Amino acid sequence: MARKILLHDIDVANLTDFNVYRNLGGYTAVEKMFKNFTPDQLTEEVKKSGLRGRGGAGFPTGLKWSFLDKKTDKPRYFVCNFDESEPGTFKDRHIGQLNPHQLIEGMILGSYALGVRTAYVYIRGELFYVLKIIEKAIEEAYQNGFLGENIKGSAYSLDLYCQPGAGAYICGEETALLESLEGKRGNPRIKPPFPAVVGLYGCPTVVNNVETIASLPWIINNGAEAYAAIGTEKSKGTKLISACGHINKPGVYEIELGLPVEEFIYSDEYCGGIRNGNKLKAVIAGGSSVPILPAELILKTAKGEPRLLSYESLEEGGFETGTMLGSGGFIVMDDTTCMVKSLLTYARFYHHESCGQCSPCREGTGWMENILRRIDTGKGSMKDIDLLVHIAKHVEGNTICPLGDAAAWPVASAIRHFREEFEEHIKLQQCRFTK
Numbered sequence: 001m002a003r004k005i006l007l008h009d010i011d012v013a014n015l016t017d018f019n020v021y022r023n024l025g026g027y028t029a030v031e032k033m034f035k036n037f038t039p040d041q042l043t044e045e046v047k048k049s050g051l052r053g054r055g056g057a058g059f060p061t062g063l064k065w066s067f068l069d070k071k072t073d074k075p076r077y078f079v080c081n082f083d084e085s086e087p088g089t090f091k092d093r094h095i096g097q098l099n100p101h102q103l104i105e106g107m108i109l110g111s112y113a114l115g116v117r118t119a120y121v122y123i124r125g126e127l128f129y130v131l132k133i134i135e136k137a138i139e140e141a142y143q144n145g146f147l148g149e150n151i152k153g154s155a156y157s158l159d160l161y162c163q164p165g166a167g168a169y170i171c172g173e174e175t176a177l178l179e180s181l182e183g184k185r186g187n188p189r190i191k192p193p194f195p196a197v198v199g200l201y202g203c204p205t206v207v208n209n210v211e212t213i214a215s216l217p218w219i220i221n222n223g224a225e226a227y228a229a230i231g232t233e234k235s236k237g238t239k240l241i242s243a244c245g246h247i248n249k250p251g252v253y254e255i256e257l258g259l260p261v262e263e264f265i266y267s268d269e270y271c272g273g274i275r276n277g278n279k280l281k282a283v284i285a286g287g288s289s290v291p292i293l294p295a296e297l298i299l300k301t302a303k304g305e306p307r308l309l310s311y312e313s314l315e316e317g318g319f320e321t322g323t324m325l326g327s328g329g330f331i332v333m334d335d336t337t338c339m340v341k342s343l344l345t346y347a348r349f350y351h352h353e354s355c356g357q358c359s360p361c362r363e364g365t366g367w368m369e370n371i372l373r374r375i376d377t378g379k380g381s382m383k384d385i386d387l388l389v390h391i392a393k394h395v396e397g398n399t400i401c402p403l404g405d406a407a408a409w410p411v412a413s414a415i416r417h418f419r420e421e422f423e424e425h426i427k428l429q430q431c432r433f434t435k
């Protein structure tokens with residue numbers, strides 16, 4: 001059985017209750033923090049652990065913290081990104097709903113390291129039931145002296161607020177999130193300057209993902225070296241994978257990074273194989289924004305090595321034959337799946353969620369959706385396939401934020417790996433799977 005860092009107590013009854021969490025050793029990392037670490041030492045400890053951001057980009061967490069502008073006398077902010085709207089990704093709500101104190105404890109640790117007096121959890125509007133759970137847990141943390149003035153008799157004080165968004169996917173992009181938190185329309189900002197220098201209300205800010213923050217108590221309790229001993233050279237610790245699609249056991253799984261993809265899909269400990277004994281056709285391994293891979297390339301790299309659930313193994317081969325770990329939203333498709341139709345679903349999503357600030361994304365996402373719908377309804381022509389590739393190429397890298405890339409990569413990769421299926425759809429003027 002894999003070691004559990006994030007989900008070790010997840011099945012304990014009433015874990016959302018302060019006393020239950022506390023009796024299982026909760027908030028001891030905060031006590032240890034006051035005894036053993038200065039803020040800079042805590043940042044160093046997180047750097048040593050090798051923890052990488054779990055929101056999608058995989059940026060090293062301690063390094064990100066060290067970029068925070070500490071020369072200015074402006075206040076600093078720490079913000080938890082709980083927007084979680086990426087199709088296929090549903091891991092953060094698992095923590096928020098079942099173990100909110102783990103997240104709050106992580107927020108205290110991060111805030112202390114960054115010298116922050118006020119911190120926020122920005123939560124997706126649709127997760128209102130989770131917001132209520134977190135707000136109750138915050139109240140309990142105040143009542144028990146872990147939030148507020150002079151935490152546990154120390155000189156350190158922290159206020160923590162939970163703020164819902166209005167349900168826009170783009171508000172998960174960290175600068176759009178900050179705009180939204182300031183009460184404005186959630187449009188991504190042009191970078192630089194980065195939030196570490198000009199963030200919330202123009203002040204130095206760090207934004208981290210829920211899972212990243214929830215990993216901190218274990219790291220402080222057990223030490224950076226213990227965390228770094230789990231995983232692979234470039235992918236340390238454990239990762240939550242939300243698995244969905246045509247598998248026997250969809251759900252949220254905690255894996256040790258470096259687990260073979262084949263074991264994850266077929267073993268009973270995880271996905272339990274493909275439904276109805278069907279054949280695996282393709283996987284989107286890191287949430288809908290990453291390139292799709294056909295069965296042969298998700299199980300083995302182009303070099304013939306077993307593909308692992310790690311940052312470096314999934315990236316092996318670049319975008320020609322590889323993909324990304326992203327947020328860990330693992331979408332499995334069996335051999336009854338129509339690639340045109342599933343790609344149309346994603347294209348429709350990105351078109352709908354584009355904030356419209358930059359023309360390649362605003363227009364390109366709409367064009368890609370329209371062309372895919374044309375092909376799907378039997379009215380496409382062969383020229384449409386190259387047109388899609390052309391549009392995707394011109395959206396990628398030419399936009400203010402990575403939503404443009406996220407819309408382009410699934411299109412480019414689906415055509416790269418399943419071109420014949422698009423051609424067949426156009427020739428037949430209908431879908432082979434539903435005719």
Ligand SMILES: Cc1cc2nc3c(=O)[nH]c(=O)nc-3n(C[C@H](O)[C@H](O)[C@H](O)COP(=O)(O)O)c2cc1C
Binds near residue numbers: 401
């Ligand atoms: C369109 C878009 C949506 C995003 N949505 C989320 C999200 O819901 N949650 C999240 O943590 N990061 C999301 N990100 C990534 C954030 O911008 C940011 O990199 C992340 O919150 C940083 O946290 P980490 O370093 O702990 O990963 C999104 C990025 C983009 C471009």
Ligand code: SF4
Binds near residue numbers: 353361400
């Ligand atoms: S890439 Fe799309 S979502 Fe991002 S800023 Fe431009 S228009 Fe908005």
